[in-house]
Amino acid sequence: MLWQLDGKPVGFSSCDKIVFGNRANMHLHVTEPELRQQGIGAECVRRSVDIYFRTFELKQLFCEPNAFNVGPNRTLQKAGFRYLKTYKTVPGYLNYHQAVTRWVIER
Ligand SMILES: CC(C)(COP(=O)(O)OP(=O)(O)OC[C@H]1O[C@@H](n2cnc3c(N)ncnc32)[C@H](O)[C@@H]1OP(=O)(O)O)[C@@H](O)C(=O)NCCC(=O)NCCS
Numbered sequence: 465m466l467w468q469l470d471g472k473p474v475g476f477s478s479c480d481k482i483v484f485g486n487r488a489n490m491h492l493h494v495t496e497p498e499l500r501q502q503g504i505g506a507e508c509v510r511r512s513v514d515i516y517f518r519t520f521e522l523k524q525l526f527c528e529p530n531a532f533n534v535g536p537n538r539t540l541q542k543a544g545f546r547y548l549k550t551y552k553t554v555p556g557y558l559n560y561h562q563a564v565t566r567w568v569i570e571r
Pocket residue numbers: 491492493494495499500501502503504505506507528529530533534535536538539542
């Protein structure tokens with residue numbers, strides 16, 4: 465999903481580990497560093513969450529940022545995600561073994 469501000473792309477979200485009618489994992493990025501920490505991330509996450517729930521008929525949506533990456537952890541909390549736990553894992557085939565925090569929204 466492309467995030468736009470005044471018609472220009474400023475970030476994106478993607479979704480994987482999708483089990484239709486049940487659960488999925490989402491990702492978040494504001495690609496323009498100078499536009500970060502101005503509220504775009506939290507607002508675009510809120511809107512993306514609504515679209516993911518509707519499109520995939522979800523019951524649970526997870527997000528698992530690196531535990532030491534303050535930006536996404538603060539943003540997820542602000543967008544309404546609930547903290548579940550912190551643990552070590554390999555989040556995806558592009559990632560190394562790392563500590564992640566697990567956040568969820570349930571509907
Ligand atoms: C994570 C990211 C999407 C957040 O987007 P954003 O537009 O900066 O977020 P917002 O401005 O809506 O901020 C939401 C909250 O997080 C806080 N926050 C965001 N980045 C922060 C940072 N680097 N350090 C401390 N707090 C931060 C904001 O202060 C705000 O909290 P507050 O209103 O309680 O003060 C963006 O910073 C980003 O893309 N970062 C680089 C890529 C990345 O780390 N992606 C996540 C991979 S899992």
